[in-house]
Amino acid sequence: MSFPLFVAAGEALTDMVVQDAAQQNWASLTGGSTWNVARTMAKLDVPTAFAGAISKDVFGDALWRASEAARLDLRFLQRYERAPLLAIVHRTDPPAYFFIGDDSADLHFDAAQLPEGWRAHCKWVHFGGISLARQPLAGKLVALAEQLKRDGIRISYDPNYRLLMDASYDATLRRMTELADVVKVSEEDLEGLFRTKDIEGAFATLRSWNPDATYLYTKGGAGASLHIGEHSWSQAAPQITVVDTVGAGDASIAALAWSMMHRADATPLQHLQFSVAAGAAACLGAGASPPSLADIHNLTNL
Template structure:
């Protein structure tokens, strides 16, 4: 493999241990960083997941998942440290904790990535719990700063989890300042800014970097896209939902795909494509990213309207 990826997602790959019965657990490959990379590869964009995993049964399953998705294997680093696990002991509503002190993901070495990759890549995505777990968080922040200085575009999805308390605030500010696009859900905003006022939290996020574009997802209510002084709101198409796993990852990947391939298109076009991808991801059970054909089939059914920037939904 000589060509280098156009898209890289950096962060964590982990194993979800989900309680499925009184004494039953099911393991699933996941992690925000890996899921986003798989979703972009599904859109036939040369992609990679940049991160470290354990060299055991859990890590090898993650490696197999990355290979099946067609991700560039040179960006995946294996080591003998323990795996990172997310233990989901309740699913309705979700309740979980992480096991991963001094785990394999913390050994990620950006300096060992393929030579020249940063000159070929067009977008690099950051987010998830990787940015809340030092020393990995510091390495990723340094990498993001270096890429930004080199002119690479940065996307950022905080993907709020319970370990992102006040100690995460400096990272939120720094990554928001670097990002060309920020993807957040309404639940992310409530957690990150520790308020039930989603509109005020969105305004606080915009204040961290008025130049960035924000994709705000709101579940069944659809999504909003804020770019400069323009904003658009979209309602998802009427579908039969199998589950919502992976919808957010599909949504941000489709937005970035649209920005990469149709840079002259309007925000309305970008948002329609992103919302169609989120809806398409809900048509199948599990984290199965949608194909380009599936997204394009749903896009005409997405209703998008323009609203004035500074409106109550996300005041500047």
């Protein structure tokens, strides 16, 4: 039996996005930051799974079909007779949203029900998003990350700040940073997570919790930097015509993981260039559009 080499664990949800506020017209879109990371890695031709739980209704059906279309290992996707997790995006510019998900299916994810033996084959597991801010799911995922760390499996973590990550999230932020081999964070994340305008001070605090980790610090259209120990590298974003930025951060951390998994001889700058190009490539399509290897290579000299 084959197993995935990469797993993203967390939330898959439905974005309910307002199309016409006056008429109350809405569009439903499949989403979730960790789910998007899994789809990106699968698009890069890595055997991949999304480990999470979805509902047994029309919203869950759509997520199941999209996961199947993305070639994710469906043995890791659990389904429960519970309500769906919804993100209600009631304004798009600037974005304004809230979540509906009391006792929803995602909270009932059970790591013990994942296929037996999967950890022996897995090389990398990604965590992040609102799944780590929603109990009891958050506790289950932190416990899974701790087990994976003991097993020697690489861990990446993208907190991906959302409004529900208040002071009650602080302990999880620190613990997941301590466990991670790679941490991805943005300027907006740092401001929200640390509740401060001192962005560089917040980044220094984050790094102090795990000085041995690799940190991908994304800065939107300004590109990104990679930090390892006392060394850092910067890369400007390629000049492109942006359709939208949905899923760009998810593509960038997935691409960094891909590069570190598949190009052990690459320099840190080359890893960063690949990551930044992937984030830019994701902005060339509408919605969360995972880039292919060809899309990424078109935007980089690698």
